[in-house]
Amino acid sequence: MEPLRKKTLLFHVFGAIFTIFLGSFFHFIYELSGFFKPVALIGAVNESTWEHLKIAFWPAFIFAIIEYFSYGKNQKNFYFAKAKELYIIPFLIIVFFYGYAVFIEHNLFLDIFIFVLAIIIGYIVSYKILVWQRDFSKYKILAVGLIIIAVVAFSLLSYFPIENFLFLDPVIGSYGIIK
Numbered sequence: 001m002e003p004l005r006k007k008t009l010l011f012h013v014f015g016a017i018f019t020i021f022l023g024s025f026f027h028f029i030y031e032l033s034g035f036f037k038p039v040a041l042i043g044a045v046n047e048s049t050w051e052h053l054k055i056a057f058w059p060a061f062i063f064a065i066i067e068y069f070s071y072g073k074n075q076k077n078f079y080f081a082k083a084k085e086l087y088i089i090p091f092l093i094i095v096f097f098y099g100y101a102v103f104i105e106h107n108l109f110l111d112i113f114i115f116v117l118a119i120i121i122g123y124i125v126s127y128k129i130l131v132w133q134r135d136f137s138k139y140k141i142l143a144v145g146l147i148i149i150a151v152v153a154f155s156l157l158s159y160f161p162i163e164n165f166l167f168l169d170p171v172i173g174s175y176g177i178i179k
Helices: 003-032 037-041 049-070 078-101 108-131 137-156
Strands: none
Touching: 003 037, 003 049, 003 108, 049 078, 049 108, 049 137, 078 108, 078 137
């Protein structure tokens, strides 16, 4: 295996582990902070689906920044791969979560499994794009735009939630930051 390909693989394995563990911590960081509102940017503020998407997104985004400065500047498909990763993870969480919820009651083990599985699949997709010989660099502007949209959405929508099912906390029946 060529050195850059091996480095990319190692970063993706470590990135998935990093995202899983930091995301798990981010589930509790808002409460641990004493409900300090700036921490709501990265931490789950309630039990809504949106907040669970957010705690997967931010660690993956943080790790993408680390990847960029470690090897990503030299990868023609880096932005495209990371945009795919950052959108596939929340998409899969939604599909798997609501997919199983149709058939059985919510199950904490399945919820955690879905979180982990979505992250692993997201990193696999990113890796495959980065090592694929096809050139996606023509989508760089689109990819950067999509990443910016995701950052803005995940930055604002805990503070200003939309009143729909993704943002509804099923435990207390409210939206956004717990008052």
